[in-house]
Amino acid sequence: MSADLISSYADHLKRRGLRSWKVYDWATRHFLGWLSTRNMTLSQVDPALFHEYLRHRRSPEHRPATLRAVVDRLRFFFRYAISEKLAADDPTQGVSHRWLDVPGGLPGYQGVLRRIFRKPSHILRFRLPLFAPHWETYLTLLLEQGYSRTSLHGVLEHHAHFHRYLNSRRIRNFSQVTPRILEAFLRHKQRQFRRAHERPLPQMYLRNIRSRLMRFLVHARPQRRRVSSISVCHKGGALLPDNLLDAYLDFCRDHRGLRPITMSGYHRELLMLRAFLRRRGVHNLRTLAPADLDAFIMRRSRSMNPRALLAVATALRSLLRYLYLNDLIARDLAVSVISPSRFRADLRPKYLPWHQIEKLLGGVDRSTAAGKRDFAILMLLACHGLRAREVVGLRIEDVDCDKRCLRLRHRKNGTVADIPISERVVEALREYLAVRRYCAWPELFLTDCAPIKPLSGLALSCVAQRYLRRNLGRHGGAYVLRHSFAKALLDRGARLHDIGALLGHKSLRSTLIYTRIATEDMREVADNYAGWL
Numbered sequence: 001m002s003a004d005l006i007s008s009y010a011d012h013l014k015r016r017g018l019r020s021w022k023v024y025d026w027a028t029r030h031f032l033g034w035l036s037t038r039n040m041t042l043s044q045v046d047p048a049l050f051h052e053y054l055r056h057r058r059s060p061e062h063r064p065a066t067l068r069a070v071v072d073r074l075r076f077f078f079r080y081a082i083s084e085k086l087a088a089d090d091p092t093q094g095v096s097h098r099w100l101d102v103p104g105g106l107p108g109y110q111g112v113l114r115r116i117f118r119k120p121s122h123i124l125r126f127r128l129p130l131f132a133p134h135w136e137t138y139l140t141l142l143l144e145q146g147y148s149r150t151s152l153h154g155v156l157e158h159h160a161h162f163h164r165y166l167n168s169r170r171i172r173n174f175s176q177v178t179p180r181i182l183e184a185f186l187r188h189k190q191r192q193f194r195r196a197h198e199r200p201l202p203q204m205y206l207r208n209i210r211s212r213l214m215r216f217l218v219h220a221r222p223q224r225r226r227v228s229s230i231s232v233c234h235k236g237g238a239l240l241p242d243n244l245l246d247a248y249l250d251f252c253r254d255h256r257g258l259r260p261i262t263m264s265g266y267h268r269e270l271l272m273l274r275a276f277l278r279r280r281g282v283h284n285l286r287t288l289a290p291a292d293l294d295a296f297i298m299r300r301s302r303s304m305n306p307r308a309l310l311a312v313a314t315a316l317r318s319l320l321r322y323l324y325l326n327d328l329i330a331r332d333l334a335v336s337v338i339s340p341s342r343f344r345a346d347l348r349p350k351y352l353p354w355h356q357i358e359k360l361l362g363g364v365d366r367s368t369a370a371g372k373r374d375f376a377i378l379m380l381l382a383c384h385g386l387r388a389r390e391v392v393g394l395r396i397e398d399v400d401c402d403k404r405c406l407r408l409r410h411r412k413n414g415t416v417a418d419i420p421i422s423e424r425v426v427e428a429l430r431e432y433l434a435v436r437r438y439c440a441w442p443e444l445f446l447t448d449c450a451p452i453k454p455l456s457g458l459a460l461s462c463v464a465q466r467y468l469r470r471n472l473g474r475h476g477g478a479y480v481l482r483h484s485f486a487k488a489l490l491d492r493g494a495r496l497h498d499i500g501a502l503l504g505h506k507s508l509r510s511t512l513i514y515t516r517i518a519t520e521d522m523r524e525v526a527d528n529y530a531g532w533l
Helices: 004-018 021-037 049-058 064-083 120-125 134-144 149-168 179-197 203-220 244-256 260-280 290-300 304-327 355-360 370-386 388-392 423-435 457-472 478-491 497-505 508-530
Strands: 405-408 418-420
Touching: 004 021, 004 064, 004 508, 021 049, 021 064, 021 120, 049 064, 120 418, 134 149, 134 418, 149 203, 149 290, 179 457, 244 260, 244 370, 244 423, 290 304, 355 478, 370 388, 370 423, 370 478, 388 457, 388 478, 405 457, 457 478, 478 497, 497 508
Parallel strands: none
Antiparallel strands: 405 418
């Protein structure tokens, strides 16, 4: 049977006029010979068996192109066998040489790409072997973060282009992928875009590509915990090297207990200090002088207000004390960093009359899930004067709508407090909880688009800023609503001690700032008395 089949198939190839009919004939002979060793017939061949044959053909000296040619030639043979009624189905459909490492190949694959794509060609295209084994877990994470199939397709396109570039660079191991190679790929993308469109690649699009690829690299190779040691940093070495900054930030976290957002601000300012000192010609910590620090603070004062500049001075003093204690500088330069002058009178807060607060709340579109979330946030800020960090720190378990109680775990004074909430706020929270996306995050307020994650304090303040600008044409953020809450209490005759308790102040001195918001009332009294003089 095999000899007759091979002979008839060879005649068929010759009639088709194929010049390379001998390689097609040889591939068929090899496959039928392998079948005979397993005592199986052509009608018994299924995709799993064909996948096993490809694994048998694979060897270290066989390149992927060789196995791809084997699949194409046998696919041609099975089309002939089906036409001659020798086989019912084509077992080569859905089988690829790129899936030889997966048991059962593409037909047996039930990974996350099955949930994203329906066509086998798409699944084959976006299976990136170089990124294994982190690829499946990363795609699962993106699905859990709420990415739609359309958004995922854009993400996968960038990764497929990067994977193709790595193959062209003959990179066969994921450990060889470094940030330098990523930057080389981005330059390659810029050159391609310029040749195709005769204009430079937009920087926003470039940042988008970099962030998406870097997110996968960070997921695949998570950074190990930095060792808080400066032994590798020589006393006369480079100016503020990365290992020194890492050791300093570890010190701030472990010994000073600073929050990650505070350390992020410190790190940003110190990187700017390093770049400024290099431009100034300072390349050694031993030659650092107070004049260099003063010049840096004066440079930062061009774009910062005194309150923000105070945080810069605090970061500088903290680093200089750390350097002095570790004998990296000869004397304590922290005493030479002078903070900007500030007056308590410039802390007069801004506020909104309560009728404008009602207008702000009434202008929120509550027909969507995002609108219900924003309305609940604004109600907590305006009706209870909560800080942005207190609102984003709320968890689902902290809300008790039946008892009309709210547990605050992230108060500024370090305490945990249970506060009563009004019926309006309870209704707003119930409406939001009814449409809140189900996910593993315990936090109450989440982003409304992928990646789904808890809102940050900055994002929450931006929510308040957006509605203030849209509904009232005013500038400000979450603290405007907090100050408006204090002003409303003050207008209704509440004592400063009670206002401080509701706002979470540990000292009455912090509450005294809200007495300055009655300036307009004092002006009205002064105008009335002016007529008697």
